[in-house]
Amino acid sequence: MSFVTRFAPSPTGYLHLGHAYSALTAFDAARAADGRLxxxxxxxxxxxxxxxxxxxxxxxxxxxxxxxxxxxxxxxxHMAAYEAVLQGLIERGLVYRCFRxxxxxxxxxASAPHGASDDVFRGEALPPDEEAERLARNEAFAWxxxxxxxxxxxxxxxxxxxxxxxxxxxxxxxDKHGDVVLARKDFPTxxxxxxxxxxxxxxxxxxxxxxxxxxxxxLHVLLQKLLHLPTPRxxxxxxxxxxxGKRLAKRDHAATLRGLREAGRSPEDVRSLLANAx
Numbered sequence: 001m002s003f004v005t006r007f008a009p010s011p012t013g014y015l016h017l018g019h020a021y022s023a024l025t026a027f028d029a030a031r032a033a034d035g036r037l038x039x040x041x042x043x044x045x046x047x048x049x050x051x052x053x054x055x056x057x058x059x060x061x062x063x064x065x066x067x068x069x070x071x072x073x074x075x076x077x078h079m080a081a082y083e084a085v086l087q088g089l090i091e092r093g094l095v096y097r098c099f100r101x102x103x104x105x106x107x108x109x110a111s112a113p114h115g116a117s118d119d120v121f122r123g124e125a126l127p128p129d130e131e132a133e134r135l136a137r138n139e140a141f142a143w144x145x146x147x148x149x150x151x152x153x154x155x156x157x158x159x160x161x162x163x164x165x166x167x168x169x170x171x172x173x174x175d176k177h178g179d180v181v182l183a184r185k186d187f188p189t190x191x192x193x194x195x196x197x198x199x200x201x202x203x204x205x206x207x208x209x210x211x212x213x214x215x216x217x218x219l220h221v222l223l224q225k226l227l228h229l230p231t232p233r234x235x236x237x238x239x240x241x242x243x244x245g246k247r248l249a250k251r252d253h254a255a256t257l258r259g260l261r262e263a264g265r266s267p268e269d270v271r272s273l274l275a276n277a278x
């Protein structure tokens with residue numbers, strides 16, 4: 001079996017040690033398996049994505065000593081493809097328009113009669129007349145995946161969804177995500193939809209990413225089944241934590257690879273820092 005993995009950063013800031021660990025983990029795994037490493041730029045967040053951050057990604061990864069295939073995929077260049085995938089789900093009745101704001105969705109979750117472990121949104125399409133009125137008023141909406149319709153479409157197969165990760169076979173539990181947003185009125189995709197589609201399109205066999213995305217696999221397996229796509233093997237690695245014990249994040253101004261390089265650190269220093277990081 002061929003081994004194809006990817007590193008898929010978002011150009012919304014400079015890479016930090018957490019990104020370096022994920023990139024190096026994928027690179028080392030591909031090299032050990034005599035496989036392929038792809039680089040994908042997940043730049044669907046056009047409000048925050050910037051060309052200078054994308055250029056820095058290439059510079060930082062090259063400085064670390066990584067090599068990747070040159071056919072780099074930029075998600076912003078493939079919006080029509082994601083829109084076509086979404087349209088297929090719409091035509092099959094697997095998604096519905098949800099006009100609730102994020103605040104209203106959170107309030108609906110809080111007021112729903114469920115247990116504390118069921119803290120997710122579940123909804124349904126509005127009656128046609130009401131939906132038509134709200135569309136006529138040009139109200140914003142999100143396209144949500146209907147778990148109810150997904151269960152009906154898949155039948156018993158819905159309850160037998162499986163994937164493999166570093167722990168072994170795992171039974172997927174997409175219900176824990178509720179009816180997730182797959183797109184919005186004026187934007188044809190979300191991270192979940194674009195990532196699943198791209199992994200299949202690019203022939204990714206092994207998805208290597210952080211522990212913070214472990215739960216996403218349960219949803220991604222469902223999307224793969226609904227879209228008739230293969231399910232890759234997942235590996236979720238530990239997160240690199242900061243001095244405060246929290247995972248590194250761009251929004252918290254974590255130390256960047258750019259800054260470490262300018263301070264005279266070497267790629268070997270970075271590997272050493274990562275090996276000793278919490």
